Amino acid sequence: MTPLYRLSVGANAEGSGKKKELELVVKFDLSGDFLEERWWLTLPDVFSFELAEEMASQSEEDLSCPVCRDIFKDPVVLSCSHSFCKDCLQSWWREKQTQQCPLCKRRSSMCKPPVSLALKNLSRSNTQRGRLRSTLIDVAKHLGNLTFNIWNKMKEMVSYTPVILDPNSAHPHFMMSEDLTSVRHEEVQNPPDNPERFDSFHSVLGSEGFNSGTHSWDVDVGKSTFWFLGVAAESVERKGKKQSGLWRIGFCDGKYRARSPTEPETALTVVTKLKRIRIQLDWNSGLLSFSDLNTDSHIHTFTHTFTDTLFPYINTLNEVPLKILPVKISVTTEQDNQR
Numbered sequence: 001m002t003p004l005y006r007l008s009v010g011a012n013a014e015g016s017g018k019k020k021e022l023e024l025v026v027k028f029d030l031s032g033d034f035l036e037e038r039w040w041l042t043l044p045d046v047f048s049f050e051l052a053e054e055m056a057s058q059s060e061e062d063l064s065c066p067v068c069r070d071i072f073k074d075p076v077v078l079s080c081s082h083s084f085c086k087d088c089l090q091s092w093w094r095e096k097q098t099q100q101c102p103l104c105k106r107r108s109s110m111c112k113p114p115v116s117l118a119l120k121n122l123s124r125s126n127t128q129r130g131r132l133r134s135t136l137i138d139v140a141k142h143l144g145n146l147t148f149n150i151w152n153k154m155k156e157m158v159s160y161t162p163v164i165l166d167p168n169s170a171h172p173h174f175m176m177s178e179d180l181t182s183v184r185h186e187e188v189q190n191p192p193d194n195p196e197r198f199d200s201f202h203s204v205l206g207s208e209g210f211n212s213g214t215h216s217w218d219v220d221v222g223k224s225t226f227w228f229l230g231v232a233a234e235s236v237e238r239k240g241k242k243q244s245g246l247w248r249i250g251f252c253d254g255k256y257r258a259r260s261p262t263e264p265e266t267a268l269t270v271v272t273k274l275k276r277i278r279i280q281l282d283w284n285s286g287l288l289s290f291s292d293l294n295t296d297s298h299i300h301t302f303t304h305t306f307t308d309t310l311f312p313y314i315n316t317l318n319e320v321p322l323k324i325l326p327v328k329i330s331v332t333t334e335q336d337n338q339r
Helices: 052-057 086-096 117-143 146-154
Strands: 004-012 019-028 034-041 075-077 083-085 174-176 182-185 203-205 214-220 227-233 246-252 255-259 276-282 287-292 297-303 310-316 322-324
Touching: 075 086, 075 117, 083 086, 182 310, 227 276, 227 287, 246 297, 246 310, 255 297, 310 322
Parallel strands: none
Antiparallel strands: 004 019, 019 034, 075 083, 174 182, 182 322, 203 310, 214 276, 214 322, 227 246, 227 310, 246 255, 276 287, 287 297
């Protein structure tokens, strides 16, 4: 706040014997350079170079109009030293039909009392401090737990896919999406013939294998007319046409079927055409289950004592993409009971 230096000067008007009170207000910036000066008729008390900043410590009640009980707006000062909002004083005078001070009832000889610039500035500063306090409260609201709040909002903008496909294992005629979550058949691909890549069966594996625990992922097969989904052992044959280490269900030649190394091919009874399928692996219990996400119904379960690391498996001969579906992200809080 700019320092306000106020000097009251008393003078006797010639021949009248009456004392004339004037006030000089001089504004300086913080470096002491002159900014502004003003003269006007003011209260008779002599302040003698009092720093108006000292009044900034006054309470909100001291800066309130006695009529409206609110912070001063355009405050004016009467000769009795009492101050009021300009509009409040004029309204009170019109209502009472007299120019008396609302507090001490002393009659004022001025129809338009002078503005108290110092009081106006203090009232404005008080209002600004109040706004600043509200701003600080808002800052605390937004900065508190900032990383948690950012993550909580980001969950609406980002997605998480539990299975990412491994492009190094994909058949040469596979086209992968940029985020490695979908695959379709495409003849024009010509990738390097690395050891991990399937060269005969049109297959691709997930990038991460599982050798313990429970795992789940969903696949959208859409309108594809040829697909197989399941898991493959890490030791699965990737070169040639020998099939081993595969547990999967699929759709081909218009029929649904289940295939595994230890069981004969099984025809599956499906009432509604499958479009979205959930694969659930319980490695420790030796269970691999498939269910229809659209109808929430069970399709098939393989039972086997797994000993190898298992990778998500997709096989297709169709240009319709098969896509791993993202899961819904949730943010939760939990109290730590440990001491």
